[in-house]
Amino acid sequence: MEIEQAVTRHYTHGSLEEAILNALVAAGKDLNRLTPNDLAPVDEFHIGGRQATVAFAEQFGPRPGMRLLDVGCGLGGAARYFAHEHGCQVSGIDLSGEYVDVANALAARVGLSERVLCQEGSALALPFAPGSFDGAYMFHVGMNIENKLALFAQVRRVLTPSGVFGIYDVMRLAAGELSYPVPWASGPDSSFVADAASYRRALEAEGFEVLKERNRRDFALEVFAQMRARGAAATPAPLGLHIVMGANAAQKVKNMIGDISSGLIAPTELTCRVAG
Ligand SMILES: C[S@@+](CC[C@H](N)C(=O)[O-])C[C@H]1O[C@@H](n2cnc3c(N)ncnc32)[C@H](O)[C@@H]1O
Numbered sequence: 001m002e003i004e005q006a007v008t009r010h011y012t013h014g015s016l017e018e019a020i021l022n023a024l025v026a027a028g029k030d031l032n033r034l035t036p037n038d039l040a041p042v043d044e045f046h047i048g049g050r051q052a053t054v055a056f057a058e059q060f061g062p063r064p065g066m067r068l069l070d071v072g073c074g075l076g077g078a079a080r081y082f083a084h085e086h087g088c089q090v091s092g093i094d095l096s097g098e099y100v101d102v103a104n105a106l107a108a109r110v111g112l113s114e115r116v117l118c119q120e121g122s123a124l125a126l127p128f129a130p131g132s133f134d135g136a137y138m139f140h141v142g143m144n145i146e147n148k149l150a151l152f153a154q155v156r157r158v159l160t161p162s163g164v165f166g167i168y169d170v171m172r173l174a175a176g177e178l179s180y181p182v183p184w185a186s187g188p189d190s191s192f193v194a195d196a197a198s199y200r201r202a203l204e205a206e207g208f209e210v211l212k213e214r215n216r217r218d219f220a221l222e223v224f225a226q227m228r229a230r231g232a233a234a235t236p237a238p239l240g241l242h243i244v245m246g247a248n249a250a251q252k253v254k255n256m257i258g259d260i261s262s263g264l265i266a267p268t269e270l271t272c273r274v275a276g
Pocket residue numbers: 004007008011043044045046071072073074075076077078093094095096099121122123124138139140141144145183184
């Protein structure tokens with residue numbers, strides 16, 4: 001409970017919807033004609049943003065009508081992507097009431113309220129009946145959850161027997177202290193970055209078969225190089241994740257890039273299915 005409170009505090013902005021709408025206007029968007037793509041620079045809170053989501057989807061294989069659970073949905077960017085681009089029906093769950101409110105407000109603005117619904121709650125106590133979903137995914141959330149066995153048991157419970165589960169988390173490659181703050185935590189008390197082998201063990205113990213593991217370090221380094229090139233431009237983009245991450249956004253990103261560049265951590269995908 002204390003961890004969840006610290007995590008919620010870390011992500012709370014206070015006036016996030018207003019900040020995002022102001023940034024959209026500053027970027028020249030018409031608030032009455034927004035599309036899910038317009039929101040992508042600010043609503044996909046993981047390394048590589050929309051680019052990473054599209055690459056993940058190629059492995060994950062979403063189909064029209066599929067019932068998906070977005071574990072730790074944040075502002076719902078990925079949920080809207082799967083609904084809009086792949087015709088899925090997506091439920092999101094997140095600890096942050098503020099994020100959930102913004103997620104639902106943004107879904108309404110782009111006409112996706114019928115297909116995307118986010119609610120406040122914990123991934124460790126999913127408020128869904130057994131077998132509610134054909135698939136689940138989790139982007140950059142496991143770093144905030146210490147008990148991965150409990151997390152995967154919850155996800156397994158709400159999936160059908162042929163369900164699929166995809167993970168895109170920052171995972172540990174080598175031992176050593178991380179530099180804080182990072183985008184997911186202000187300090188070590190709410191950061192539980194684990195290696196891919198620990199994920200696999202926990203997944204297998206909870207009834208999943210891991211089909212594929214993909215280290216995304218090179219992709220991340222390429223994304224950071226693109227960010228540096230954009231940052232060097234005369235006019236910085238008004239719309240970006242700095243709005244979500246708040247005043248010390250630059251420090252959080254710098255620390256994370258440092259630890260990825262030095263080989264301590266890397267974003268990693270795992271594609272799984274319920275074991276037969
Ligand atoms: C880095 S953000 C990623 C958000 C979203 N998945 C995305 O990629 O845009 C991590 C999110 O995980 C949520 N989170 C962390 N621990 C959680 C838990 N135990 N239950 C539900 N959500 C959690 C946080 O509130 C936050 O919104």
